[in-house]
Amino acid sequence: MKFLPLLWSSLWRKKVRTIFTLLSIFVAFLLFGLLMTIRGAFSFGVEIAGIDRLVLIHKVSLIMPLPVSYLARLNTTEGVTMATHNTWFGGVYQDPANFFAQIAVEPEPFTKLYPEYKVPPEQMKAWLADRQGVMVGVDLAKRFGWKVGDRVPIVGTIWQPKQGQVWEFNIAGLYDGDTGVDKTQFFFRYDYLDENRRGGQGLVGWYIVKIADPGAAQQMGAKFDEMFANSSAETKTTTEKGFVEGFAKQVGDIGAIMISITIAVLFTMILVAANTMAQSVRERTSEVGVLKTLGFSNASILVLVLSESVLIAVIGGGLGLLTAWAFVQQGDPTGGMLPIFILPTRDVVLGGALVVGLGLLAGMWPALNAMNLKITDALRRA
Amino acid sequence: MFNWISQTIAVTALNLRTIPRRLGSSGVAIVGIAGVVIVLVSVLSIAAGFTAAMQQSGSPSRAIVMRSGADSEMTSGLSGAEVDVIKQAPGLRRDGQTAIASAELYVIIDIPKKSTNTSANVPMRGIEQTAMSVRGEASIVEGRMLEFGTNEIVVGRGANGQFAGLTVGNEFKSGQNTWKVVGIFETDGAVSETEIWCDSRVLQGVYRRGNSYQTVLAQLDSSDSFNTFRDWLTANPQVNVQVRREADYYAQQSRALSGLIQGVGVGIAALMGIGAVFGAILTMYTAVSTRSREIATLRALGFNTTSVVVSVLVESLALAAIGGALGGVGAYFAFNGYQTSTMNFSTFSQVAFAFQVTPQLLVMGLIYALAMGLIGGLFPALRAARLPIPTALREL
Numbered sequence: 177m178k179f180l181p182l183l184w185s186s187l188w189r190k191k192v193r194t195i196f197t198l199l200s201i202f203v204a205f206l207l208f209g210l211l212m213t214i215r216g217a218f219s220f221g222v223e224i225a226g227i228d229r230l231v232l233i234h235k236v237s238l239i240m241p242l243p244v245s246y247l248a249r250l251n252t253t254e255g256v257t258m259a260t261h262n263t264w265f266g267g268v269y270q271d272p273a274n275f276f277a278q279i280a281v282e283p284e285p286f287t288k289l290y291p292e293y294k295v296p297p298e299q300m301k302a303w304l305a306d307r308q309g310v311m312v313g314v315d316l317a318k319r320f321g322w323k324v325g326d327r328v329p330i331v332g333t334i335w336q337p338k339q340g341q342v343w344e345f346n347i348a349g350l351y352d353g354d355t356g357v358d359k360t361q362f363f364f365r366y367d368y369l370d371e372n373r374r375g376g377q378g379l380v381g382w383y384i385v386k387i388a389d390p391g392a393a394q395q396m397g398a399k400f401d402e403m404f405a406n407s408s409a410e411t412k413t414t415t416e417k418g419f420v421e422g423f424a425k426q427v428g429d430i431g432a433i434m435i436s437i438t439i440a441v442l443f444t445m446i447l448v449a450a451n452t453m454a455q456s457v458r459e460r461t462s463e464v465g466v467l468k469t470l471g472f473s474n475a476s477i478l479v480l481v482l483s484e485s486v487l488i489a490v491i492g493g494g495l496g497l498l499t500a501w502a503f504v505q506q507g508d509p510t511g512g513m514l515p516i517f518i519l520p521t522r523d524v525v526l527g528g529a530l531v532v533g534l535g536l537l538a539g540m541w542p543a544l545n546a547m548n549l550k551i552t553d554a555l556r557r558a
Numbered sequence: 559m560f561n562w563i564s565q566t567i568a569v570t571a572l573n574l575r576t577i578p579r580r581l582g583s584s585g586v587a588i589v590g591i592a593g594v595v596i597v598l599v600s601v602l603s604i605a606a607g608f609t610a611a612m613q614q615s616g617s618p619s620r621a622i623v624m625r626s627g628a629d630s631e632m633t634s635g636l637s638g639a640e641v642d643v644i645k646q647a648p649g650l651r652r653d654g655q656t657a658i659a660s661a662e663l664y665v666i667i668d669i670p671k672k673s674t675n676t677s678a679n680v681p682m683r684g685i686e687q688t689a690m691s692v693r694g695e696a697s698i699v700e701g702r703m704l705e706f707g708t709n710e711i712v713v714g715r716g717a718n719g720q721f722a723g724l725t726v727g728n729e730f731k732s733g734q735n736t737w738k739v740v741g742i743f744e745t746d747g748a749v750s751e752t753e754i755w756c757d758s759r760v761l762q763g764v765y766r767r768g769n770s771y772q773t774v775l776a777q778l779d780s781s782d783s784f785n786t787f788r789d790w791l792t793a794n795p796q797v798n799v800q801v802r803r804e805a806d807y808y809a810q811q812s813r814a815l816s817g818l819i820q821g822v823g824v825g826i827a828a829l830m831g832i833g834a835v836f837g838a839i840l841t842m843y844t845a846v847s848t849r850s851r852e853i854a855t856l857r858a859l860g861f862n863t864t865s866v867v868v869s870v871l872v873e874s875l876a877l878a879a880i881g882g883a884l885g886g887v888g889a890y891f892a893f894n895g896y897q898t899s900t901m902n903f904s905t906f907s908q909v910a911f912a913f914q915v916t917p918q919l920l921v922m923g924l925i926y927a928l929a930m931g932l933i934g935g936l937f938p939a940l941r942a943a944r945l946p947i948p949t950a951l952r953e954l
Contacts, residue, residue, distance in 0.1 A: 192843070192937070193840065193843055196836050196839050196840045196843070197840060199833075200833050200836035200837045200840060203829060203830075203832055203833030203836065204610065206829065207826070207829050207830065207833065210825075210826075210829070211826070213917065214822060234733075235668075235732075235733050236667060236732050236733040236764075236765075237665065237667050237668045238666070238668075239632065239665060239666055239906070240665075240765065266633060268629060272629045273813070273814070275903075300597060331627060332627070333627060333629050333633040334633045335629055336627075341627050344810045406734075408766075410733055410734070412668070421676070422676045422677055425671065425674040425676045425727055425903075426671070426676075426678045426901040426908065427680075427899070427900050427901050436827065438599055440593055440597050441597065441830060441833070443593065443595040444589075444590050444594065444834075445833075445837070445838065447586055447589060447590055448586065448590055448837040448840050448841055450840060451583060451586045451840075451844055452840050452843075452844055453839075455844040455847055455848065459847070463812065497706045524852065542838070
């Protein structure tokens with residue numbers, strides 16, 4: 177710590193060079209933060225998806241509906257804590273570009289199965305009292321400026337109402353959640369959908385079943401599929417985590433692409449930083465000679481050079497990560513396409529480790545050279 | 559004047575000839591720039607490939623008819639009666655009495671994706687016998703066309719490449735139904751190459767659709783008869799439809815995903831570019847610093863400052879050009895034509911496409927590299943020229 181003034185002054189010897197080094201490391205780690213965020217956004221919340229919740233879809237494909245009669249059978253099956261169903265609505269609010277998820281649910285079982293969606297009790301009561309009530313995520317409400325009590329008209333696409341084309345909803349409440357929870361969804365009541373749709377009565381999209389023992393997920397899944405095998409609507413059961421993962425995988429291996437870009441960027445960065453560091457040390461060979469004459473040991477020279485390198489990396493990289501984090505706090509810039517837009521703490525810590533690693537790697541070769549310099553050679557080079 | 563030019567040429571030639579002596583720092587500059595160009599070009603080639611696939615799809619001389627209010631083929635629904643009315647509309651090309659129009663169903667079927675081994679939403683289209691004549695660009699390239707009335711299917715080249723088990727002669731079970739692949743078709747790289755085609759009547763049975771369809775794809779008599787066709791249908795009280803040119807429909811379907819891919823690609827490219835410029839400046843600074851003495855000596859000998867500046871810039875541009883070319887060539891060989899597929903959320907189904915490293919991208923990469931070389935070399939060059947000769951001679 178007592179050498180900090182020495183380090184600081186040697187940094188600012190060549191102001192321009194130091195500034196540009198800081199800037200390029202800053203950009204590299206800003207990119208790192210953003211790429212990790214994008215990678216997370218494309219995994220659609222797979223980390224918090226439940227493993228004690230199973231999803232049953234039609235075996236042929238997700239777009240085929242299942243009969244609502246399965247609900248009773250699932251609820252009376254041994255090992256099942258609770259079962260409910262969801263139905264995709266896919267309506268249009270003003271403009272198809274304003275996409276957000278609209279799902280018909282059974283209010284009470286749904287909120288019990290998903291405690292991560294936090295609903296205030298009075299709003300829950302209002303939802304149960306109003307057939308046309310909806311529970312809207314806080315992020316979605318912020319996006320469109322909705323408040324509790326607002327009336328929201330949505331044009332039906334898959335399901336048309338008996339009269340006209342527009343379904344009317346009242347916002348009964350707003351749900352909140354911890355970081356990583358998708359707060360952009362629109363949950364309304366299944367009974368309202370079923371009574372008012374033109375055809376398709378008694379059909380639901382998919383089932384969600386909470387099982388008592390998460391370890392038995394595989395067997396329970398097999399049991400359900402067997403229950404409905406050879407019927408008109410055969411099912412395919414996966415854990416909720418597997419289901420979300422499947423979706424993420426359909427989008428393609430975005431994660432791998434992001435990581436490879438990051439590696440390429442960081443590699444180039446290390447190259448440039450190492451080159452700069454080497455030049456910087458080479459220029460001060462005579463100074464190193466003087467330090468050694470004064471009695472600084474070889475090891476301390478090594479530490480000094482490495483510290484200088486790490487200091488630059490930490491300042492530049494730290495600022496870059498901070499800026500990335502601040503940008504991500506603003507929320508999803510695409511307006512709805514990436515609901516989970518956060519920079520996980522784990523990636524910030526990883527970034528920090530990479531910053532220090534970059535500093536050490538870049539400074540290693542010049543530091544070793546400086547360490548092994550003979551005093552007479554060093555002084556002669558002046 | 560002449561003196562100045564000959565000085566510049568001499569110093570520049572000297573610089574370029576001695577590059578091999580500075581392989582270390584030159585190498586760093588080249589590798590750094592090549593790295594940036596590879597990443598830039600490959601990220602943008604994803605967007606280019608996807609856009610190309612979507613643009614190939616959809617002809618302006620064909621019209622697609624869907625239920626009014628539906629935002630995609632999947633959410634549309636037309637009854638058999640409505641389809642009969644649609645086929646009577648004026649403006650359609652006719653072969654004798656038969657309208658060149660195909661009433662179709664569009665569903666998705668779960669098939670594992672080869673690259674991840676997990677299920678994917680593969681689009682499946684129920685077609686009528688007129689489908690091949692409606693789609694002039696479609697041709698069977700392997701096997702044969704399916705026999706209507708049976709559970710035979712033909713798959714697109716893209717689907718065959720991306721999803722498991724879609725080879726000629728193979729049979730697979732989906733729910734209670736077995737499908738048999740008898741042929742592979744191509745449509746010039748359009749999005750329809752990701753689809754599986756079967757008889758719409760058979761599909762209606764399997765997906766319990768009764769006598770209903772989802773869209774009618776019609777070959778117009780001429781590109782101009784679109785208005786006649788559309789106006790007759792929208793005015794007709796027997797049907798409740800929206801009519802669009804197929805090209806417009808596909809453009810709209812791809813807008814969201816193209817926008818996202820482009821946005822992310824351009825954003826990453828821009829940031830990388832900024833970082834690369836700083837890196838280039840640093841590298842050139844270092845390269846010039848190592849030769850401060852040489853440059854000072856030249857100046858002491860009487861070479862004028864401008865020729866020194868120009869020579870440093872030319873060297874920087876030369877290194878950047880090599881880096882840019884290497885990066886572009888590397889991106890081309892590594893990524894061009896790389897087949898992949900992703901999910902288009904507008905249609906909720908997979909779209910297969912290939913990365914496309916277009917000539918525009920290569921040129922853009924080269925220009926970018928040269929810009930980096932220019933900016934990177936400018937400041938160090940100016941600094942080298944302005945440093946007082948005694949100070950420069952004293953530097954290492």
